[in-house]
Amino acid sequence: MDNESLNMYYITDEFYSLEKIQELVSSKEVISISEESKKKIVRCAHYLADKLENESQVIYGINTGFGSLCNTVISNSELESLQVNLVRSHACGTGPRIPDELTKRILLLKAIALCKGHSGVYLETIERILWLYNNDILPVIYELGSLGASGDLAPLAHMSLPLIGEGDVVFKGELRKTIDVLKEFDVQAITLHPKEGLALLNGTQFMAAYLSHIVSFGFRVFDTANAVSSISVDALKGLISPFQANVNELRNQAGQIEVAKILFNRLKDSDLMAQKKEHVQDPYSLRCIPQVHGASKDTLDFCKKTIENEINAVTDNPTIFPEQNEIVSAGNFHGQPLALALDYLAIALAELGSISERRTYKLIAGDRGLPPFLVKNPGLHSGLMIAQYACASMVSQNKQLCTPASVDTIDSSNGQEDHVSMGANAATKCFKVLSNVKTVLGIEILCASQAMEFRRPLKSSDINEGLLSAYRKVIPFIEQDRIFSYDIEKSTSFLFN
Numbered sequence: 042m043d044n045e046s047l048n049m050y051y052i053t054d055e056f057y058s059l060e061k062i063q064e065l066v067s068s069k070e071v072i073s074i075s076e077e078s079k080k081k082i083v084r085c086a087h088y089l090a091d092k093l094e095n096e097s098q099v100i101y102g103i104n105t106g107f108g109s110l111c112n113t114v115i116s117n118s119e120l121e122s123l124q125v126n127l128v129r130s131h132a133c134g135t136g137p138r139i140p141d142e143l144t145k146r147i148l149l150l151k152a153i154a155l156c157k158g159h160s161g162v163y164l165e166t167i168e169r170i171l172w173l174y175n176n177d178i179l180p181v182i183y184e185l186g187s188l189g190a191s192g193d194l195a196p197l198a199h200m201s202l203p204l205i206g207e208g209d210v211v212f213k214g215e216l217r218k219t220i221d222v223l224k225e226f227d228v229q230a231i232t233l234h235p236k237e238g239l240a241l242l243n244g245t246q247f248m249a250a251y252l253s254h255i256v257s258f259g260f261r262v263f264d265t266a267n268a269v270s271s272i273s274v275d276a277l278k279g280l281i282s283p284f285q286a287n288v289n290e291l292r293n294q295a296g297q298i299e300v301a302k303i304l305f306n307r308l309k310d311s312d313l314m315a316q317k318k319e320h321v322q323d324p325y326s327l328r329c330i331p332q333v334h335g336a337s338k339d340t341l342d343f344c345k346k347t348i349e350n351e352i353n354a355v356t357d358n359p360t361i362f363p364e365q366n367e368i369v370s371a372g373n374f375h376g377q378p379l380a381l382a383l384d385y386l387a388i389a390l391a392e393l394g395s396i397s398e399r400r401t402y403k404l405i406a407g408d409r410g411l412p413p414f415l416v417k418n419p420g421l422h423s424g425l426m427i428a429q430y431a432c433a434s435m436v437s438q439n440k441q442l443c444t445p446a447s448v449d450t451i452d453s454s455n456g457q458e459d460h461v462s463m464g465a466n467a468a469t470k471c472f473k474v475l476s477n478v479k480t481v482l483g484i485e486i487l488c489a490s491q492a493m494e495f496r497r498p499l500k501s502s503d504i505n506e507g508l509l510s511a512y513r514k515v516i517p518f519i520e521q522d523r524i525f526s527y528d529i530e531k532s533t534s535f536l537f538n
Contacts, residue, residue: 051075052156057352059345063257066146071175074156074167081158082167086234088363089161093117093235101359101370102239103161124238125205131198131242132208134183139196141179141211146250147200148174150352151241159355159362160240169204169231178222181209182247188453189376189464192356193247196465201241206230243357248379251468252348252386255475259341259390262478263334265536266393267300268508269486270330271307273400275501276492278409279327281305281314289331296335296342304330312499326399333396340389347382376464380447383467387474391439394478397485398432404488405429415491415519422522425488428529432484435477442470483533486512487525494518511535 050070054077065072074082092098099105099114106113106123115123152170155162173180180203186195202208203219206229210219223230273279282288289301308314322328359370405425407413416424446467450460490512493501500506515535516528 049073052078052153054078054157057153057349059253059257059349059352062146062149062253062352066142066149072149072152072171074152074164074171078156078158079164082156082162082164085158085161085361085363086163089236089361089368090234092368093120098368100368102243103236103359103368120235121233124233124235127238127242128198128201128205128233129207131194132202134186134195134199136183136185138211139182139184143250143254144179144182144200144211145174145177146253147182147196147246148179150246150249150253151197151200151244153352154244154246154355154357155240157355159360160357161236161361162240163234163237165231166204166233166237166241172228173203173210176226177212178203179211180219181211181216184469185465187247187465188451188458188461189245189248189380189466190374190453190458190461191358192243192245192374193376193465194242196247197242197244200246201238204231204241205233240357243374245351245356245374245376245379245464248376248383248464248468249348249351251472252344252379252383253352255383255386255390255468255471256341256344256348258475259344259386261537262390262393262475262482263338263341265482266334266397267303267330268307268505269482269489269536270327270334270397270400271304272489272493272501272505272509273404273485274304274323274327274330275308275311275313275505276411276489276496277323277327277400277403278313278316278318278320279323280318280320281308283323283328284308284331292332294332294335294339296338297331298335299338300335301331307502307504310502311505313496313501316499324399324403326396326403330396333392337389337393340385344382344386347378351379376462377447380462380464380467383464383471384443384445384447387439387467387471388443390471390474390478391436391443394439394474394481395436397478397481398429398436401429401432401481401485401488404485404492411492411495415488415495416522417520424519424522425491425525428484428487428525431529432481435481439474439477442474446470479537480529480533483529483536486536487516487528487532490516491519 048070051073053075104115152167155167180200182196182199187193203210206220208219212222284301284305289298356373358374359368361368405414413419414424414426416422446463449463452459
């Protein structure tokens with residue numbers, strides 16, 4: 042990689058916001074380590090090396106075994122082998138490979154955490170992690186294997202294998218043996234020093250990568266749900282009064298107030314909204330959009346705070362404090378804060394999908410002057426009947442996926458690790474919920490845009506008509522039955538790609 046021709050970003054002690062992480066992983070910036078961070082890293086590594094050389098202190102994971110083998114002392118001559126064996130033995134991941142984008146996040150988040158200078162790793166080790174990141178040499182990491190307690194052990198072991206020249210990577214879209222890719226770059230595998238294997242494997246970066254991605258994308262889903270639902274409200278001749286500021290401000294819920302304002306502003310200039318209505322109330326899926334969408338927004342805000350704290354944390358063990366001459370064995374790797382947030386977020390996202398499906402159901406029901414299933418000749422044509430079935434399928438699957446993982450635990454390591462967070466399972470479940478909700482909203486706009494054509498020549502607001510005009514360039518009006526799976530895919534891509 043020609044770093045001279047690319048922008049360079051240096052990891053510092055700054056507080057990393059979710060937006061900054063999103064900016065970095067979405068950009069082509071080359072990531073390096075600031076001089077300030079290098080000094081902290083080197084100081085900590087030297088402190089640990091001096092302590093091992095000059096003292097006979099037994100320190101967990103540095104000169105002992107791991108887990109329930111914590112009381113087994115390892116001789117100084119075997120400390121490097123101990124770390125390599127740790128990485129190999131913990132690489133027990135199974136299931137599907139995780140998406141490349143999440144692997145890249147894991148590399149970045151691990152580097153940021155190690156740059157805090159409390160882990161005892163060598164500078165060369167962090168630089169190798171960033172070398173993989175910058176060259177898009179992505180370790181193969183699997184969905185299953187982490188209990189989210191002693192960190193994400195199995196996933197992070199797979200992340201670490203390429204550092205020692207082992208395991209598999211994805212490079213230029215191909216699955217390759219790490220050793221073959223290193224040879225292409227004329228790069229040697231690194232040697233792990235005492236504590237380095239443990240520092241690499243202990244940590245919450247698998248869970249954190251998922252949560253950071255889902256929260257970032259969750260805000261997009263929230264914005265999209267508000268835009269799409271406003272079109273549905275208009276297509277169903279809904280009332281604007283539930284979105285007035287005065288009634289929503291009485292509830293004192295920030296998300297609700299925000300959503301009501303968004304919906305009101307998207308609908309206030311609509312021709313349809315100006316029409317006299319025969320009904321005095323709308324169904325909850327229209328009337329309670331501020332309450333439901335707003336609660337999900339409040340959840341997103343909570344999860345954003347949680348993940349930002351985690352991004353800027355040290356989550357391996359033991360933790361080294363050179364200034365205080367202390368090495369502390371504790372539990373910062375336990376994933377409970379992330380597990381709870383991921384379970385909470387899955388529910389919040391699922392509810393955006395659940396209420397969306399109810400609006401889709403109303404749109405195809407043949408009510409308020411719309412034809413059944415939104416087709417001109419129902420009977421001969423089934424129209425969007427089964428599109429709603431697809432919504433119902435995904436919404437019901439989301440309900441099943443929202444069974445919380447964080448209330449589960451299971452003994453591991455002969456009972457030494459006797460309470461685990463199951464945060465990694467919460468992460469992969471939440472990721473699936475996110476995917477389903479995106480498609481559910483894709484189906485809602487497919488139905489809402491079709492319904493709007495039956496309201497012509499009346500129009501919605503300028504902002505909604507702009508969205509509909511762009512949508513029509515991708516998805517044509519449904520004159521007769523066709524293979525709607527293609528429309529659903531294009532519709533979802535229109536909203537989120």
